[in-house]
Amino acid sequence: MGSLDGKVALVTGAGGGLGRAHALLLAHEGASVVVNDLGGDRHGVGGGTSMADGVVEEIKAAGGSAVAHYGSVTDDEAAAGMVKTAVDNFGRLDILINNAGILRDKSFKNMTDDEWDIVIDVHLKGTYLVTKHAWRQMLEQGEGGRIVVTSSTSGLIGNFGQTNYGAAKAGIAGFMRVLALEGMKYGITVNVLAPAALSRMTEDLMPDSPETADRLAPEKVSPTVVWLCTDEAAKVTGRQFCVSGNRVSLLSWQVDVITQKDGLDGPWTVAEIGEAMADSMENWPKLLKPMEV
């Protein structure tokens, strides 16, 4: 018996990499899966059916249940169609994994408007559109649901050459934080995944070695994602999980007060703030150190 028997899941961008690994494990745990993928090249250009079909075949060969969908997450009609595919084939939708993504890395001075727009479109707008239709379906069913959105340490921490991607991924995290609050009364959890895995997307960015392929196999990220979809995880919502290989971390929020006085007093002077900052820079390395996980 699987932990997701009877559940229905939709995974976007599931034709390869992390999405494929999530889809296979969801199916292994008993969920019926809609495998969405545009099937384009690694830049998200073009389209095709073979990537999604290939994963559907793998799931079926392993005894699971799956159906393909080939639309783009950037298209409202296609996003509606993904949810409809779940309902038409399996009767409902319980789980949405927003995973589809592309890169257009450039230092900010070289970035074009097109490179900015397409990354925001696929990641942030795509997450919004598919979630919009899934949310409606989950509310109509009235039995809660599970949503995982895919962010990145690029958006949560920062990474050189990815202002477009970082903005989209930070936007996704903000989207999750608000939606998680709105989902509480409906029993719908919403969590962020910030993964690290060797995939088509990252093969140029990571060392080309069997050790990396093993240490950062996408399959190592999926168990956390799938657990978040189980009944056991019903109370876990609004959280950010960094999963890098076999290391699973919770990225938590911390507020560090630098200086403070009674709120009814007048404002600080600029010089007073300068003094507090100077003192912090001297005695508290955290102020000058870049964030890291």
Ligand code: NAI
């Ligand atoms: P990948 O390139 O192997 O998979 C992305 C999939 O999304 C591809 O199969 C692609 O065809 C599909 N896709 C692209 N545009 C689409 C669209 N408009 N509609 C539907 N499908 C579309 O990359 P990977 O690494 O598996 O990435 C999955 C997610 O994880 C992405 O959101 C990525 O940004 C995120 N991520 C990955 C990291 C890594 O280390 N691999 C690090 C941080 C985040």
